[in-house]
Amino acid sequence: MGQEDNKSAQDDQAWFDALSGKTDTGQAARLRNMLREVELADAAQEDTTHDWQRLQFALRREKAQPSGQARTGLRYFAIAASVLIVVGTVSMLMPKGEMPSSSAPESATMMRGTSEQVIFSATPEQDAIQLESELVRLGVKVVKSTSAEKIKLHITLSYPVKDEARAVLESRIIPVPDQGDLTVVFIPTNH
């Protein structure tokens, strides 16, 4: 490496040190202050309220599911069955139509009269087909659409939602909306 290259490498390092705040002189330090302002101003324009709600639901699903690929059909069935038992028991003990509100997850975000729920899955196609078939079997209208890698199930709900249909959704930690239809979006994960 020549002297000139050395000097250039040193200049680059000094420039980067100033940019990242390790030194506080020169143009790069002034540029740093401006970039920090830009970064904050840019972030201030992003509304992530809906994103946080979506994430909360997704995290609940994470907690409810065994980790990784270990989710076998049997385990999945066991979770669904236990939720069914709980829902069934509660509905037997409660007077008709008085499900305790605390048992339902927080209200889903309503968009154009439709609640949307996102499910990240290693097997989105399989999960979507399974949910679709279970709901159709119960007489619920489901329209499936695919865009890019996402699979959407538009579920037309009639109220009051049947306990069986509710159980199918809640076994997947999909909150049943108080009104309107429901769209469930299955997104593949890279796991």
Next chain:
Amino acid sequence: MTETDPNESLRRVTLGGKLAEQGMEQLFQLYAARIKAFFRHHRMSDEEAADLLQETFIKVYRSADKFEGNSKVSTWIWTIARNCMLDYLRSKKTHESLDDLLEEGGSVEALVVHGHEDHVHIQDCVQRGFIAFAKSFPDRAHAMRLAAFEGWDMEEMADFLSRTPAATREYISQCRKKLTPFLEHCRDWLEA
């Protein structure tokens, strides 16, 4: 007001239960808006940016116990975010190469569409110059923003970019060279 320590937030995530929820919320508040803006600057639609944000934080949640503290939490989270986006871009298999998407000829909408023209300092020559630079080199512009905001050193930048230290030094050198013409007209600033 006490500042949230991302290390403590991440530790809470590993503890599970309510603490994990608190930890996730703190990390989300610290990084989500900026990460979403990062995705937008790389030509992601609203929907794509929102989905990638979800995937990023799901991965943070899943991998929290694998964080070994060898880097800053910020580097770790930003690397996850960037990798989510790169995986997505690869999966799209667009006619453009990944380099095209990340480098030269990047988003013409970067920064400007998010209202920086209205920003109080928009008249500032340097800011205008940087906005123009970001239009042409969105990935480089964002890497510089992160270095400035997070205070990363060269090694942390290398982690984020998934490059070797030598390749990162060259990348930074090129950032500096490519930025220079955009700021040349800012004589007052250059001479200050």
